[in-house]
Amino acid sequence: MLWLALQLFRLPIEVFAARAPAVAVARGRVLAADAVAEAAGVQAGQKLSSALGLAPQLTACERDPQREAAALARLACWAGRFSPQVSLAPPDELLIEIGGSLRLFKGLDALLGEVEAGVSAEGYSYRIGLARTPLAAQWFARAGVAGHEADAAAEQARLAALPLGVIGFDERAARRLAVLGLARIGELLVLPQASLARRFGPDLPLQLAQARGEVPDLRRSFDFPERFSEYLELPARVEQAPMLLFGARRLLQALAGWLNARGAGLQHCVLELEHEDIDDAQLALGFAAPTRDGDRLVRVLRERLERLALAAPVVGLRLVAERIESLPGESVGLFGEAGAQRIAPVVERLRARLGREAVHGVAVVAGHRPECSTRAVDWPQAGAPQATPTRPLWLLREARPLPEQGGRPHHDGPLQLLTRPERIESGWWDAGEGLGDVRRDYHVALSARGEWLWIYRDAAGWWLQGVFG
Incomplete structure (x- = not known):
C-alpha cells in the first residue's frame, strides 16, 4: 500500500478567502496566518x-470549525x-490510499501532479507526505518531507530522522522530552518501549509501532454521501455570471470525485444561485451521455455562464446531482473511445450555447414516404439500432425533376444506376401522408462528378430526392 497525506496547514484562514493579510483567531490568539501575514512576522x-x-x-476572522469540516469533507x-479509499484526519489532514491507482494515472509523478494541481485550484496551501503507512505519511507531511522511498529500509531511516514535533505532543510532554534531550523519532525507537509507556502513556509506543508498520493502523473510510448536495458560501457578492465559475469549479470537481468513488456518471444536475433579496435561481446542466469528467462538467457550465444575465448579485452556490447512472470503469479500446462518447462533449457544448431544443438526434419511424420516415428525438436515444435500407442523410425539402435523355436520367450529365429498383407505395389509406395512390421506384445513382444520389421514377418521370455524404 502507498498512502498520500495532505496537510492543509492554513485551512482555518483559507476557508474564509479573506483579504490579505489575514489570520484565524481563537480565544484571542492567532491559530493560522496567511502567507502575507507570515511574511510580516505573524505566527500561530x-x-x-x-x-x-x-x-x-x-x-482577523474568528475560527469556524464547522466551515473547516465542510471544506475537508468537500475535498x-x-x-x-484518485481512490475510493479516503480517510479524514481532522482538523486539517486528509489521507488517500493511492497504491492501487498508480497504473491508472500512469505513475506516481503524474498522479502527484494532478493532486497538487487540484488542491492548488481549490485555493489551499498544503504539504504532502508519502509512506507505506498512513501515520508515517501524516508525519512526513507535517515535517514537509516530500518524495517517496521505494526501499522500505530507506523509508524507515527517513522516519527516524523526523523531529518529535510531528507526533503532536502536548506542551507538558514536549517539555519532558526536551529535558531528556530527545529531539528525533529515532531516539525514541532505541528506548525501552515499556519505559516510554510508563512516562508518556501507552499511546506513544503504539503510534511508533503503527508508523513503522509493525501494528495495523485501521482508518475509518470517508463515507461518501448517498446524495451529492454541496453548498459554497462566496467570499464576496458576485454580479457577473462568468465570475461564478471560480467557486462553482470547486463544487464540480468535488462532484466528479464523488461520482468516481461511487462508480457513477452524471446525467443531470442543478446549480442553485443564492441571492440576498430575491428568490434563488436554478441553472440546470444536462449531459448527452453520463460522465464523471470534472473538466467536462466545467466546460459545459462555462458555456452556460457566458450567456447568463444575473437578476441580482449571488452570495452562495449549491450543486445538486439530480440524475446519475451506473458508469463502471472502462478500458480504452483499440481504436479509442466509442463514437457516442467522443461526440457527447460536442453535443453538450452546442446545447449549452444554442439551447437543448436546438440540438437533437434523428430516429427512423414507420412511414411509407421517405419524407415521413424520420423524426427528431432527444440524443442519445435508448434502444437497439434498427436495421434500415440504404438511405441518404440529407433529403431535399422538395424533390427536383430530372431530365431524361435516351431513357437515362441526367444531372450534370448522365446518371449511372447502381442499385436495382426499390418499390415504395402509398395507397389511398395513407391519409396521414396525404399523397393518395403513389408508386415510386428508388435507385442509388452515381453522377459524372462522383456524387452519390438518391433518385426515383414515377408516372411523371425521374426525380432527385436526396444526396449521400
Whole structure:
C-alpha cells in the first residue's frame, strides 16, 4: 500500500478567502496566518494584539470549525477521483490510499501532479507526505518531507530522522522530552518501549509501532454521501455570471470525485444561485451521455455562464446531482473511445450555447414516404439500432425533376444506376401522408462528378430526392 497525506496547514484562514493579510483567531490568539501575514512576522500562537502590532491592516476572522469540516469533507469528495479509499484526519489532514491507482494515472509523478494541481485550484496551501503507512505519511507531511522511498529500509531511516514535533505532543510532554534531550523519532525507537509507556502513556509506543508498520493502523473510510448536495458560501457578492465559475469549479470537481468513488456518471444536475433579496435561481446542466469528467462538467457550465444575465448579485452556490447512472470503469479500446462518447462533449457544448431544443438526434419511424420516415428525438436515444435500407442523410425539402435523355436520367450529365429498383407505395389509406395512390421506384445513382444520389421514377418521370455524404 502507498498512502498520500495532505496537510492543509492554513485551512482555518483559507476557508474564509479573506483579504490579505489575514489570520484565524481563537480565544484571542492567532491559530493560522496567511502567507502575507507570515511574511510580516505573524505566527500561530501569538496574541492578536501582538499580530496587529506587526501588521496593522490585519484582517482577523474568528475560527469556524464547522466551515473547516465542510471544506475537508468537500475535498474528500474530490479525492474520490484518485481512490475510493479516503480517510479524514481532522482538523486539517486528509489521507488517500493511492497504491492501487498508480497504473491508472500512469505513475506516481503524474498522479502527484494532478493532486497538487487540484488542491492548488481549490485555493489551499498544503504539504504532502508519502509512506507505506498512513501515520508515517501524516508525519512526513507535517515535517514537509516530500518524495517517496521505494526501499522500505530507506523509508524507515527517513522516519527516524523526523523531529518529535510531528507526533503532536502536548506542551507538558514536549517539555519532558526536551529535558531528556530527545529531539528525533529515532531516539525514541532505541528506548525501552515499556519505559516510554510508563512516562508518556501507552499511546506513544503504539503510534511508533503503527508508523513503522509493525501494528495495523485501521482508518475509518470517508463515507461518501448517498446524495451529492454541496453548498459554497462566496467570499464576496458576485454580479457577473462568468465570475461564478471560480467557486462553482470547486463544487464540480468535488462532484466528479464523488461520482468516481461511487462508480457513477452524471446525467443531470442543478446549480442553485443564492441571492440576498430575491428568490434563488436554478441553472440546470444536462449531459448527452453520463460522465464523471470534472473538466467536462466545467466546460459545459462555462458555456452556460457566458450567456447568463444575473437578476441580482449571488452570495452562495449549491450543486445538486439530480440524475446519475451506473458508469463502471472502462478500458480504452483499440481504436479509442466509442463514437457516442467522443461526440457527447460536442453535443453538450452546442446545447449549452444554442439551447437543448436546438440540438437533437434523428430516429427512423414507420412511414411509407421517405419524407415521413424520420423524426427528431432527444440524443442519445435508448434502444437497439434498427436495421434500415440504404438511405441518404440529407433529403431535399422538395424533390427536383430530372431530365431524361435516351431513357437515362441526367444531372450534370448522365446518371449511372447502381442499385436495382426499390418499390415504395402509398395507397389511398395513407391519409396521414396525404399523397393518395403513389408508386415510386428508388435507385442509388452515381453522377459524372462522383456524387452519390438518391433518385426515383414515377408516372411523371425521374426525380432527385436526396444526396449521400
